[in-house]
Amino acid sequence: MESNTGSGNRPKIMVTNDDGIDAPGLRALVAVLVSTNKYQVVVCAPDSEKSAVSHGITWRNPLSVKRVEISGATAFAISGTPADCTSLGTSKALFPLVPDLLEEPVPNVMFPCTYQSNATMFLVKSNVIYSGTVAGAREAFFNGVPAVSMSYDWIGGRSNINDFTLAAEACLPIISAILAEIKNKSYPLGCFLNIDLPTNVPNHKGYKLTRQGKSIVRMGWTQVTSGAQGGKMLSTMTMEMNSSACTDSDALSIPQEHLLFKREVRGGQVEDGDTDYSSLREGYITVTPLGALSPAEIDCQAYFKEWLPGVAERPSSSAL
Template sequence: MEVKLSKEASAIPTVLVTNEGGINDYGLRILVRVLLSTGCFRVFVCAPASSQSGVGHGITWHQDLCVKPVKIEGAIAFAVTGTPADCASLGVSGVLFYGTTPDLVLSGINVGNTCGNTICYSGTVAAAQEAFLQGVPSIALSYGWRNNISSTHDLKLAAESCLPIISFVLNETKNKTFPPQSFLNINVPTNVSNHKGFRLANLGKFKMKNDYTPTANMHVINASGATERDAFSSPSQEQLWLRRDILAIANLDEGDDIDYRAIQAGYITITLLGALFSSEIPTFPYLRAWLREINPNHHSSYDCSEIPDWSIYK
């Protein structure tokens, strides 16, 4: 199959859209329609065949990926039996779109904010991060959807509100002035129709408390003819099904420049993320002191009495 593009189409920037919610997710379909309605973008889509919410930056390593073309009017689209990171990697590789590398990767628009520690679990952020690792500029887009309050019209407004950022990044990338060490994480507040504009925000920190609720027990009778009671008495023969529940979230940050606080205040937040979310520089002296104590070049034997006082670095 060969795709032929007009001179007009090849002159405009190419945007690859992916997500964590799957190829049929409302957020993705609305984002694609918003992009196409401007006439300013050529749109490719490479998204998971089913929802991959919360998979983080997992990749498919030991199994083949199944790729199927999907009809999305105005775009070239594929569904992939893989993770968001798989889709981003495949989408920028040139394998699916006949050698074309997109100018920008957009991941979203996610139904629900992706800020603070949640970026570690987010497939939305992972897809943007994977594109960034492959050398392609990227943006993760999320909208603070709330059940019984938000609507698909709000999702459309959220996608439209991000168009100035998308155009700005494409222009800066074309001029080679966009920071090559960063990609963007954008969060749109729930009340998008009355948002207060864009605001740079730092990544917040949460302390999440988890609980696990049993949902069912399954007792397996083994091949030797053991009874259900015997199976129940043997831990190796029992399966316990558990559901994770988040009981509480404690905010560890203060200040108006924290992402989730700025979102609550009604701003569209822009957070710069890097490849590896590394720890803060002030921890380095602590680690240097630690290494001095355990480095074999300095000690011929291990002495428990020589443990350093690390409390001075706290």
């Protein structure tokens, strides 16, 4: 397989996502990257919606790979997860090269009737755990490839399809700067970046280095008589906040003996300060370095340091 015609020594960027290869966010980012004529662009993305699959991988079954036409790029749709796409795309098994940078252009669809970024609503701290977007970047990090996960904070009624292009353009300086550091061999290899772009991206307040927030919105479950889309996530092409697409009238026929449950928000708390969530709400493009794993809080480490030595001296649960 040949890379882009006339590519020369241009940096190689691989693009993936968790919304699927037809998602407008991915297509907008690829178009913006190609339009600069500065990069070799390859795409290795899921063939369908794979939001909120976390770092799941396909282990037992082979992956189906299909060539997809995307102008200016070499693109493949993969039957696996975002982490699968990244692993395959950086392995040299599919492409004859290892990318210099992996990009994740995704406005995440976390649960039915929501369309959001990696820093907003639901589980702000845990969101990076659920996110297939972040998992794709993390997988690249595991394989020694610099990676950036990017999300636009879509809000139904305020956002429009052109905002994806504006969001991609707003990230070009960061992409260019990262590639320059990689070329100079000065880019840090101990982390990867998660970037969130505010809803009003044309009037953003600039880039802001933030830390991963600990805010959390608590969720529960409620039993329903029918499930919209049979419980299947809606694509980002039709997703809107409070969308009427999630009504019982659109539900698939479910056998009566099956019980159905849907998630619902039941309140929560928001952490203020210099966090990704708060800064995004203020209109900044947040840039948050992430590691492979989240370490335990210092006070937890201290507690268990005192607790563990005495465990063997305590009676077992069977003796209580």
